[in-house]
Amino acid sequence: MKSGYLTRGALFALALTAVSATCVTAASKTSNPNHQDAMLAMAVHGDASSDKLVDEAQGRYVTAAKALQTALEREAKGQINRTDPKAVGDAFAATHQLRRLAAQLQFLGEPAGVDVMMRSYAMSPHLTRIAQGYASTPEGAAFLAKVRVFLAKSQPERSNVLKRTIELARKNQWKEAETTLHTTLDKLHGMTVFLTPDEWRQIHEPFEQVTTSINTALTTIRAQESEAILQTRRKTLTPAMDELLQQCGAVAQGLAKSATVELEGEMVGGPRALSALLTRGQQVHVQVQKYHALTIAINDRLSAGGAGGMLPLSGGVVSVDPIVARYAGGFSSQFAGAIAQVIEADAARAADDEVPALYRAYLQALALTAMRHREASFTNACHGALQKLLVRSPAFAADVAAYEDSTVEILRWRQRVAESQARARLATHPLVEKAFRSAFTSKDNYRGLFEKDMPDYNEPRLLAAAPDILLPALEQVIGQKVSVSDVRGIGTGKNAVTVMNARTYGTLRGVRSAAEPAIAALKADLFVTEESGPLTLPAAAAVASAEMGDWNLCGGTLNGLHLEAFVTRLAAMPDPAWPLVPLGSVPTAGAGRMESSVTNALLQAVVRFDVGPEWVQHQYFVADIASESATASNHAGWKR
Amino acid sequence: MFHPRRVRILGCALLLFAGLAGGCSKEKLDELVEKSKQQIDQGVQKAQESINDNVAKAQEGATQAAGTAQEKLQLAGSITLGADGTFKTNGCYARFVAPTAGRPAVLRIQSYRDAASEDYPSVFLRATVTATQPSELVGQTIPAQMFAQAQSGGPVWFADATAPVQLKVVSVDGGKIVAEVAGGALLHSEGGQAVAAAGKLEGVLQSRKEQ
Numbered sequence: 003m004k005s006g007y008l009t010r011g012a013l014f015a016l017a018l019t020a021v022s023a024t025c026v027t028a029a030s031k032t033s034n035p036n037h038q039d040a041m042l043a044m045a046v047h048g049d050a051s052s053d054k055l056v057d058e059a060q061g062r063y064v065t066a067a068k069a070l071q072t073a074l075e076r077e078a079k080g081q082i083n084r085t086d087p088k089a090v091g092d093a094f095a096a097t098h099q100l101r102r103l104a105a106q107l108q109f110l111g112e113p114a115g116v117d118v119m120m121r122s123y124a125m126s127p128h129l130t131r132i133a134q135g136y137a138s139t140p141e142g143a144a145f146l147a148k149v150r151v152f153l154a155k156s157q158p159e160r161s162n163v164l165k166r167t168i169e170l171a172r173k174n175q176w177k178e179a180e181t182t183l184h185t186t187l188d189k190l191h192g193m194t195v196f197l198t199p200d201e202w203r204q205i206h207e208p209f210e211q212v213t214t215s216i217n218t219a220l221t222t223i224r225a226q227e228s229e230a231i232l233q234t235r236r237k238t239l240t241p242a243m244d245e246l247l248q249q250c251g252a253v254a255q256g257l258a259k260s261a262t263v264e265l266e267g268e269m270v271g272g273p274r275a276l277s278a279l280l281t282r283g284q285q286v287h288v289q290v291q292k293y294h295a296l297t298i299a300i301n302d303r304l305s306a307g308g309a310g311g312m313l314p315l316s317g318g319v320v321s322v323d324p325i326v327a328r329y330a331g332g333f334s335s336q337f338a339g340a341i342a343q344v345i346e347a348d349a350a351r352a353a354d355d356e357v358p359a360l361y362r363a364y365l366q367a368l369a370l371t372a373m374r375h376r377e378a379s380f381t382n383a384c385h386g387a388l389q390k391l392l393v394r395s396p397a398f399a400a401d402v403a404a405y406e407d408s409t410v411e412i413l414r415w416r417q418r419v420a421e422s423q424a425r426a427r428l429a430t431h432p433l434v435e436k437a438f439r440s441a442f443t444s445k446d447n448y449r450g451l452f453e454k455d456m457p458d459y460n461e462p463r464l465l466a467a468a469p470d471i472l473l474p475a476l477e478q479v480i481g482q483k484v485s486v487s488d489v490r491g492i493g494t495g496k497n498a499v500t501v502m503n504a505r506t507y508g509t510l511r512g513v514r515s516a517a518e519p520a521i522a523a524l525k526a527d528l529f530v531t532e533e534s535g536p537l538t539l540p541a542a543a544a545v546a547s548a549e550m551g552d553w554n555l556c557g558g559t560l561n562g563l564h565l566e567a568f569v570t571r572l573a574a575m576p577d578p579a580w581p582l583v584p585l586g587s588v589p590t591a592g593a594g595r596m597e598s599s600v601t602n603a604l605l606q607a608v609v610r611f612d613v614g615p616e617w618v619q620h621q622y623f624v625a626d627i628a629s630e631s632a633t634a635s636n637h638a639g640w641k642r
Numbered sequence: 643m644f645h646p647r648r649v650r651i652l653g654c655a656l657l658l659f660a661g662l663a664g665g666c667s668k669e670k671l672d673e674l675v676e677k678s679k680q681q682i683d684q685g686v687q688k689a690q691e692s693i694n695d696n697v698a699k700a701q702e703g704a705t706q707a708a709g710t711a712q713e714k715l716q717l718a719g720s721i722t723l724g725a726d727g728t729f730k731t732n733g734c735y736a737r738f739v740a741p742t743a744g745r746p747a748v749l750r751i752q753s754y755r756d757a758a759s760e761d762y763p764s765v766f767l768r769a770t771v772t773a774t775q776p777s778e779l780v781g782q783t784i785p786a787q788m789f790a791q792a793q794s795g796g797p798v799w800f801a802d803a804t805a806p807v808q809l810k811v812v813s814v815d816g817g818k819i820v821a822e823v824a825g826g827a828l829l830h831s832e833g834g835q836a837v838a839a840a841g842k843l844e845g846v847l848q849s850r851k852e853q
Contacts, residue, residue, distance in 0.1 A: 400742075407739045408748040408768075414757065415766050415789040419798045422831035523803060527787075529745045 034610075035117075035468035036564040037476050041067065044114035044468060045566065047295070047573035048235075052110050059103040059118045066093035066100075070125055073132045083139035085132060091192030094129040097122040098191055102184070109228035111299025113464075113567030113604040120467040133195040142196070149193045153205060160186065160208075168212050176219045183209065183216060229300060236296040241289040241325060243333055246282055250340030253279065254347040261351070272348035273363035276341065280371050283337055284580045290329045294588045295572035297323045302603035326588055334375075334586030338383035341368075345387035349394060357395035361402070362535055364388060369546035372539055373621075374490065375585055385539055405529070405537040412527050413540055416622040424555050424619035427485070431557035434484040434611050435459075435506040438563075441478035442609075448474055451607055460504045462607040468565050476563060484560045486510070486613050490581035491551030498551050502582050502589060505568060508611045510558075513551050516627035517618055521548045524622055548620050555619040562612025571608045718755075718846050731763050734845035736819045738776040746770040749779065749786075749811075751821070751845055765790045769809055776819065776847060779811040783824055788839065790828065799828040799837070807839045819847045 035042045043060040046052040069089040076084050100122035107115025136142035163186045170179035187209065194202050249265075253275045256263030265275050345364055352360055365388070372381045392399040436459075442450040443457050450471050451462035464471065486508035488501035500508040525531075528541045536542040572589070575582065583589055617626045718733040731753035739748040751767040754760035769786035773779050785806035790799045801807045807826030811819065823841040830836075 404739050404742045405745065407737065407750075408745065411750060411752060411757070411766055412768050412787065415787075415798070415800070418791060419789065419800050419802075419831050422797050426832035527803060534744055 034564045034566045035472055037472075037480055037562050040469040040472040040476070044117045045570050045574065046107070046112045046114050047570045048110050048112060048231075051231075052107065052112050052114075055103050055107050055110070056112070056114050056118075059100055059107070059114075062096045062099055062103070063118065063121055066096035066125060067121075069093040070128055070132075074128065077132055077135065082132065082135045083141045085136040085142070087133075087136060087142070087145045087196065088192070090129055090133055090136070091195055093125065094133065094195040095188045095191040097126045097129065099184075099188060106224065108303055108604060109224045111228070111232055111296065111303040111569065111573075111604070113569050113606075116604045117464060117468050117567075120464065121469070124467045124470055130195060137196045146196050149196055150201075153190075153193065160190075160205075164208055164212065167209075167216075171212055171215055171219075174219070176216055176223060179212070180216050180220060183213060187213075225304065228303070232296055232300045232303075236293060236300065239289050239293045239296065241286050241293055241329060243286060243325075243329065246279070246286050247336060247340050249282065250279055250337070250344055254340075254343040257344060258347040258351055261348075261356075271363070272344060272360065273367045276344055276364060277367045279341065279344065280367065283371075283585070285577055287583070287585055288575050288577050288580050290326065290588060291572045291575050291583055294323070294326045295569045297326065298603045299569050299573065330586070330588050334377050335379045335383075337586075338377075338380040341380075342383040342387035345384070346390050349387070349391035352391070352394060354395050357391060358398045361388065361391050361398070362537075364391065365536065365539060365542045366546070368539065369536075369542035370550055370552075371585075373543035373547040373552065374581060377586055380586075381539065388539065402537045405541075409528050409536075409538065409541050413544060413622060416524070416527070420554075420619050420622055420624050423624040427557050427617060427619075427624075428555070431483045431485040431616075434486050434508060434560060434613070435504045437482055437484045437560075438479050438506070438609065438611070441475040442471065450475060451609070462505050462609060463602070463605045464565075464567075464607055465605075472563070472565055479560055479563060482560045483557070484611070484613065485555050485557040486611065487555050489513075489551070489553040489556045489618070492578045492581065495549060495551040498553070498556075499579055499582055500556075501584060502571075502608065505589075505607065506609045506611065507582055508556070508613050510556055510613050510615050513553070513556065513615045513618060513627060516615075517548070517551075517620070517625045520620070520623045520625035521545075524548055524620070544620075544622050548622070553618040553620055556613060556615050557617045557619075558613045558615040560611055561614045564610040564612075566608040566610055567604065568606035568608050569603055731765060732761060734843065736845040736847045738773075738779075738847065740774060747773050749776070749784070749809075751819075751843065755848075762791065762793045767807075767809060769806075776814045780814050781811065783808050783810040785809070788823070788826075788828065797833070798831040800831060801826050801828050801839065805829075814847065817847050818844060820844045 033039075033042050034045050041064065043056050043063070046056045069086070070093055073085050073090050073093075076082060100118050104115040104117075104119035104122065107118060109115075137146050163182060167179050167183045170176075170182060187206075190205060194205050197205070253263050253265060253272075257272050257275070262269045262271050263275055264270075265278055270278070348360060348364075368384050368388075372384055375381060392402060439452065439457075439459055442462070443452040444450050444454040444465060449466035451465065452459060453465070486500045487503065489498045489508070489510060490501065491498045491513075496511070498510045498513055500510075525545060528536050528545060530536050530541075530545055536545055568589075571582075615627055617624060718735060733753055733755060735752055735755055737748075737750040739750070741747040747770070749767075749769045749771050751765075753763070753765040766789045767786045769784045771779055771782070771784050773782075785803075786801075786809040787803055788801045788807045791797070805827065807828070808824045810822045810824040812822060813820045821843045823839050823843065826839050827836040828839045
């Protein structure tokens with residue numbers, strides 16, 4: 003199934019096989035075109051209006067695609083004379099309806115609209131060719147004769163519609179004018195696709211001027227309306243950075259006077275307050291991603307309309323939103339400082355005998371975040387604050403020092419072994435973001451996610467309709483042995499998601515339990531038991547990250563691929579998926595840029611991979627997890 | 643308490659005899675081990691003589707500076723791996739962490755004073771032990787995790803807690819500890835092959851303040 007050997011028609015026929023092979027469902031808020039159903043609409047991030055538009059578009063698309071598939075099959079068998087003219091005509095009319103729906107989706111900043119637009123344009127030439135081919139057969143000639151009679155008889159009615167439309171347009175009743183116009187044009191398209199070009203012009207030319215006027219007026223109106231909707235949404239997502247810092251300050255002030263503080267209506271101790279603040283920090287992080295996505299959508303939603311020729315191209319003005327810039331430009335350090343102040347305030351107040359319990363509790367609260375934070379400033383601030391707590395109890399500080407003495411080097415060497423073992427495994431399980439590129443790079447007649455010449459592998463884009471991108475390439479990648487990096491457990495750690503890298507990310511299920519023996523061995527090396535926890539931040543982070551299912555690498559079989567939109571991925575990010583983007587950052591707009599304005603932003607894609615895990619590399623071990631009985635030790639290093 | 647000035651001859655030799663476990667007969671293995679031990683013993687003796695000549699040159703100063711000087715002068719010993727002696731370290735340091743708060747005592751032996759001054763080849767051993775002070779370890783053969791790396795970022799030969807090497811503590815005397823790797827195998831982190839481990843070790847026994 004090499005795309006290079008297929009004509010565009012064959013490609014489309016190939017794509018359409020999925021229509022009959024799978025039960026095409028309506029568009030969904032969360033699903034995207036994928037390895038099981040490449041025909042699915044792309045997910046939307048907006049409110050009910052977006053849902054309604056994409057549902058309608060998907061319904062029309064599926065019907066039209068089925069009709070085209072049937073017609074293509076008959077054409078391939080040399081039976082074009084058996085074409086169903088009504089089905090083909092309706093499908094052709096649907097392509098025009100799809101373009102209008104696509105434009106409205108784009109106004110709302112929905113990348114799904116760009117995909118709908120491209121699907122429409124992918125179908126049109128096939129439908130036109132089949133209609134013209136059918137018209138040249140005896141059966142088609144008979145059908146065409148009836149069409150011509152009908153069109154002649156209905157000429158007065160068309161004139162009346164035109165007059166009504168012009169009248170409505172003069173009164174600036176643009177939406178009514180559009181409805182009136184399109185009700186008639188949709189009916190005409192189903193018939194005029196069979197006519198000769200001259201006949202087509204005679205029917206349609208009278209409508210062209212008023213159509214242009216209506217489109218121009220409504221483009222302005224809808225651009226304004228949609229901007230207001232998006233701005234309102236974006237306002238509700240303004241990240242509460244200052245509020246978070248103030249909350250940290252209030253908790254620190256409270257802990258300076260008392261062992262408990264009121265937080266969100268509950269009296270809690272310092273460590274619990276700290277956990278709550280860290281969770282709040284994650285929520286702010288997600289807010290930033292959503293805010294960033296909507297900013298990009300607002301700035302650039304019209305530029306992608308070039309695909310349909312129905313929207314004006316905008317210049318893609320380069321700018322950095324000040325809120326996004328503040329977050330990515332150092333908020334993390336501010337937050338780390340505020341978190342440290344909480345611990346320091348508690349340390350200054352606590353009685354000496356409270357220190358061991360407080361220290362352990364703070365360590366647990368900080369462990370996972372410290373491990374996941376890529377910025378050293380966060381870990382350093384936390385470490386510094388914990389040291390101030392230890393100063394209060396020299397005896398306990400000595401115990402912690404002895405613990406560090408016993409564990410620090412074994413962690414370093416475990417990490418070296420794990421890195422070395424993983425390096426060897428990468429030879430057979432290449433990183434997925436590199437492994438999938440070749441199949442999705444444009445070549446010959448195939449248009450994929452990367453340009454043929456000078457492809458930017460950090461910025462996959464929809465260069466064709468989603469089904470046309472996916473179907474020729476899927477067979478080349480599904481089943482491949484690959485690795486995904488920076489895996490982060492979510493929720494209770496049963497499932498995991500990877501940090502997005504080069505606009506790709508992975509999802510995994512059920513990994514952690516299979517690695518239990520290796521986790522137990524790590525704990526034993528760190529003297530961690532039910533009664534006695536780790537006593538240093540690195541040790542606590544090691545255990546917490548292993549128990550949460552955080553892996554540096556996970557190797558396995560690529561068994562699923564989903565084509566998502568960049569803007570939608572961020573704008574619809576659920577809170578538990580916060581590890582998709584490293585804390586304190588936003589995804590760059592390609593080539594390391596952070597602009598809040600990206601030309602053709604709605605075309606930008608994200609590829610999600612489902613990986614069936616076979617082994618994992620934690621920072622401090624490698625474990626095979628292909629079977630229930632995972633290998634417990636580093637001996638897993640060479641087992642395949 | 644240990645003080646750099648009190649450093650005497652601290653020869654440290656550790657032989658890791660490398661022979662593919664599956665492809666080498668026991669007789670051959672024993673022969674090679676014996677030969678290697680002789681070479682190491684000769685090396686240690688030469689080092690000892692050299693150190694005796696140079697020990698007076700050891701300088702006082704900061705701990706780190708002293709450590710570097712000791713390593714240059716072979717005062718802190720070295721670790722030699724392989725029969726041909728190509729794997730040779732510039733230092734050998736041991737640390738005993740007494741049992742604390744329900745945790746067992748730990749014996750650490752490594753080829754570097756601390757992580758910041760680590761160079762390559764590099765070796766690390768860790769054993770959890772039943773003792774309250776290092777002298778109680780004399781005569782004990784204890785399972786130990788062991789790691790050896792020829793170069794930074796390269797593969798690691800290792801024995802983890804599930805299949806440790808056997809470390810026999812021969813003597814603990816003042817600031818010195820003598821031990822032997824008396825059995826076990828090391829595994830290659832990337833290839834997976836196993837090699838028998840054997841050797842002799844003499845190192846500086848550091849106290850915490852000297853880290």
